[in-house]
Amino acid sequence: MTSSGLSPAVAATRRHRPRIIVLIGMTLLALAYLGVLRADDLGMGDAMVVGALAIAMAGGEFLRVGGPTHRSIAPVATGAAVALALASVSDNHELAYGAPLVVVTVALIILLTAVWLEKPDNLSFRIAGHTIRVIVMGFLAVAFRELPLMEGGSLAHAAAQGEIEPWALALTMLGLTCLAQLLELSLHVWMRTALGRQQWREILAEDARDMLPIAAAAMSTGVVVAIGLRSLGLMAIVLFLAPLVLMRISIARRTGAIQARRQSITALSRLTDLAGYTEPGHAERVAVLCGLVGREVHLPARSIIHLETAALLHDVGQIGLRHSVPYGATINLAPLDQEQIADDSADLVEEAVYLTQSAAIIRSYPTSFRVLHEEAKRLSVEARILKVCNAYDDLTRGDPLRREPALERIMLGLGYEYDPAVVDVLRTVTVNLTPPTEVPAGAEDEAAPSRP
Structure with a gap:
């Protein structure tokens, strides 16, 4: 019996309840994913792009880095997710998948890696932060792939048909990512304010100072990957996401130096x-x-x-x-x-x-x-x-x-x-x-x- 009066088996089950819930949710998302794939009737080119970016997202989740004061960020995964939402052409082939596929793919990857990376005690709280990422990527995908913002349909279709000048397309993508960053920042501030620990102005200032530059670099790289797929194909994913991997290594070294400094201060005390x-x-x-x-x-x-x-x-x-x-x-x-x-x-x-x-x-x-x-x-x-x-x-x-x-x-x-x-x-x-x-x-x- 444990100190709470429960048997070890029951205590372990309760401790892993958040992980079990996420596994159930992941199973449901996988079924939904299969339904979306069947509905979109993807061709080989679409499937290869989606699969390659999904692998990049999954790998990027394992390269997550923490900020100096609070939440962590996965720059490689964010860049890959933005590229998935904004890609319209790969090797002169129009990518016809819709926003539902983007949302389900991002959610499935996040839940899959959360099961392995998050501690059971932290999982239920972290899910709120992960949900914000799904919402933001959903916003990007819907705005670019579904909304009829052009006479011929969506921005993605117009871009694939060459109806938008390259410079205008790049500016449009950057504008959408700026709106997405603003949405993500607002949702994080709202969520952390609900904890009652800090005022929203303080949280906004911290996020803008510590996390916004990294997020901006990741999202702008996602735009570059989406544009690079037009001429370079899948090679654009490796070529343009590599700098984010190097940036992650640099951030990890800086974080390690800060932790070592704090340990030295504790030892001196x-x-x-x-x-x-x-x-x-x-x-x-x-x-x-x-x-x-x-x-x-x-x-x-x-x-x-x-x-x-x-x-x-x-x-x-x-x-x-x-x-x-x-x-x-x-x-x-x-x-x-x-x-x-x-x-x-x-x-x-x-x-x-x-x-x-x-x-x-x-x-x-x-x-x-x-x-x-x-x-x-x-x-x-x-x-x-x-x-x-x-x-x-x-x-x-x-x-x-x-x-x-x-x-x-x-x-x-x-x-x-x-x-x-x-x-x-x-x-x-x-x-x-x-x-x-x-x-x-x-x-x-x-x-x-x-x-x-």
Whole structure:
């Protein structure tokens, strides 16, 4: 029996339910695919183009890369899907397949690779993102292959008959891909806004900065493949999708470098633990709390990364102390001593150019909240979050049973030392971290403020 009271077989079945559902859906799509093939009565040329692009899409799904802050993208698969939606001629042969074939092919490939690539726990959520891709490619296919936008019929038919000048056809395809990118961006922003973690403006800015350039490169390459099929045939697929494979390798290397950098920062944060200056795990616990609070107050993803980095490194300045602070709890030090440690930490962190924003948070976090009102100074919300989360872990030392005494101590400085809004959020996010057990004897005394 598992901890939930279920047998291992039943627990495994429940864990794989999303994957089972996707397999069922994939089977239904395969049947629909056969029906579409029969309805379209494809010739050999159409079948070869569809098959080659389907293989490119499937392979591209295995070359998916993640963005710096959130969702991932498959540039090769996206380029192949756009080419499938916009191709009209291959080796002087008109491609007569319709939009339903494009939609079913894209959906089938996405579901097939999702079963193998996605973890069962993430599958149900990821399906929403995959569905957006199907919708976007469906929009492209319907607009180009079905809508009677020309006197003779659809754009695809007019292009195959030579009724559109090559430059006009290229501009039309690019215009459709721009509309498709706008649709995809809007749907992703709408979906992520529904999670309630960020404002739509922040999500839009992140997507436009991190993912839009990659998506634009993939879609424009799809246009080039669709045009190249006219003269080069299937060779255009290999020739023009190859740069996207190289781009994916470059992005993967950059992502690996970012991950290695974060691992180095985490290792450096443990230096004070190993030297006995701070409690084991203090920096990592503060970083986790800062991340939870930052998401609750809708900080942008990049700001949360800078905040978590500052939380990991905010105590490295203690290495220069002659005598260690008891338990590494800077909350019990005089304000000037707290500022000195923060300045020393920030000076070390600033040695790395890419950590200047985190260093600024570290340098300002000991500042009292009252300066916002009494002295009209600026104090970033990241610094206010770090101050509250650091004080909380200094008082609890990682023991959730000390939560209430620690919050009572923090409440004594509410509005003077600590931002009331941040404290309220901290109280909320730490509820799930606290087991329903009574506080052990002596915990209140350790977390309570010293009295003269």
